[in-house]
Amino acid sequence: MALRVVSVLKRRLGGPGQKLLRSGNLLSATQHRWEKMPSSVGFPVTSRRSFSKTALIVDVDHNLGIATMKMNNPPVNSLSLELLTNFVIDLEKLENEKRCRGLIITSASPKIFSAGLDITEMYGKSSAHYAEFWKAVQELWLKLYMSNMVVIAAINGSSPAGGCLISLAGDYRIMADNPKYTIGLNETLLGIVAPFWFKDTLVNTIGNRASEHALQLGLLFSPTDALRVGIVDQVVPEDKVQDTALNVMSRWLSIPDHARQLTKTMMRKPTVDRLLKQREADIKNFVSFISRDSIQKSLHMYMKHLKERKE
Numbered sequence: 464m465a466l467r468v469v470s471v472l473k474r475r476l477g478g479p480g481q482k483l484l485r486s487g488n489l490l491s492a493t494q495h496r497w498e499k500m501p502s503s504v505g506f507p508v509t510s511r512r513s514f515s516k517t518a519l520i521v522d523v524d525h526n527l528g529i530a531t532m533k534m535n536n537p538p539v540n541s542l543s544l545e546l547l548t549n550f551v552i553d554l555e556k557l558e559n560e561k562r563c564r565g566l567i568i569t570s571a572s573p574k575i576f577s578a579g580l581d582i583t584e585m586y587g588k589s590s591a592h593y594a595e596f597w598k599a600v601q602e603l604w605l606k607l608y609m610s611n612m613v614v615i616a617a618i619n620g621s622s623p624a625g626g627c628l629i630s631l632a633g634d635y636r637i638m639a640d641n642p643k644y645t646i647g648l649n650e651t652l653l654g655i656v657a658p659f660w661f662k663d664t665l666v667n668t669i670g671n672r673a674s675e676h677a678l679q680l681g682l683l684f685s686p687t688d689a690l691r692v693g694i695v696d697q698v699v700p701e702d703k704v705q706d707t708a709l710n711v712m713s714r715w716l717s718i719p720d721h722a723r724q725l726t727k728t729m730m731r732k733p734t735v736d737r738l739l740k741q742r743e744a745d746i747k748n749f750v751s752f753i754s755r756d757s758i759q760k761s762l763h764m765y766m767k768h769l770k771e772r773k774e
């Protein structure tokens with residue numbers, strides 16, 4: 464499979480990429496190139512940089528123009544304020560990286576893509592904290608949904624709620640074929656409500672009726688059902704997720720950037736503008752909703768239930 468990916472990339476990438484890939488070994492070719500690559504915005508000369516503090520591992524292959532971002536926040540890649548903030552910072556760096564045209568988002572932990580928003584950020588804290596947290600969630604979605612890069616989610620584990628949102632904000636979703644993994648916007652199961660822009664993102668992907676059904680029931684889909692309803696675009700054996708992501712990326716990168724980007728903007732801007740127009744109101748709404756005693760109690764009970772499951 465790796466060789467097939469290399470040959471597809473050879474065909475689709477022009478210029479220096481093609482020259483380097485002539486060696487026939489994608490990894491050694493790109494590693495060799497990385498070592499010689501001058502540093503550009505934010506990312507270093509080395510082929511790989513690990514941000515251990517940020518719980519994100521970002522590999523940039525300047526030659527292929529593809530970055531891979533692995534969420535690395537054990538045990539479940541929950542999206543804490545810190546992780547959200549650093550996610551946005553790294554996205555901005557990649558966005559400014561001229562040679563970086565594609566981004567693959569995946570998880571460093573097997574079995575969990577992301578458990579969604581860190582629930583502990585949403586209870587027992589101050590209003591100011593909730594406001595800051597929600598602004599960071601908004602910011603990540605805005606940046607991802609409108610990214611100039613081709614964004615592919617390589618979903619190698621479960622992906623509830625905020626994890627599902629990250630996947631939906633990409634351009635294409637590939638999920639590992641393991642019936643133990645699930646994906647969906649399950650907010651109602653926690654006694655909370657997916658905000659309108661989570662809902663809009665889902666509607667844009669699978670349509671109104673399927674979204675209403677999925678959102679009201681808080682459905683978490685198996686890979687097969689997620690493919691049937693259209694939440695994911697492809698389901699592949701677990702060990703083929705990354706290769707498939709590279710393969711699909713090469714197809715998307717074969718389209719001229721400006722044409723693809725303008726098309727993406729045309730499709731997504733109205734949805735994004737809806738949040739931008741009422742961003743502050745959305746934060747206020749979140750803070751007032753999440754601060755309700757009944758909601759705080761629901762979240763507390765949900766966390767308790769998660770912990771008790773193990774005992």
Ligand SMILES: CC/C=C\C/C=C\C/C=C\CCC/C=C/C(=O)SCCNC(=O)CCNC(=O)[C@H](O)C(C)(C)COP(=O)(O)OP(=O)(O)OC[C@H]1O[C@@H](n2cnc3c(N)ncnc32)[C@H](O)[C@@H]1OP(=O)(O)O
Pocket residue numbers: 538539541575577578579580581582583621623624625626649650653655656657658659748749752753766769770773
């Ligand atoms: C009128 C109103 C209108 C509009 C509303 C206005 C505003 C909107 C309001 C709110 C919107 C909020 C949107 C919320 C989005 C979210 O993302 S909420 C998070 C949803 N996530 C989940 O439901 C997933 C929960 N987790 C799991 O199901 C499982 O953990 C797992 C399948 C991901 C992994 O299972 P396991 O491998 O078995 O791991 P454990 O369950 O043992 O978990 C290990 C460890 O991690 C803790 N944990 C799990 N998930 C989270 C999380 N999301 N946040 C924080 N912590 C989490 C879990 O408790 C365990 O902890 P320990 O016991 O080890 O301490």
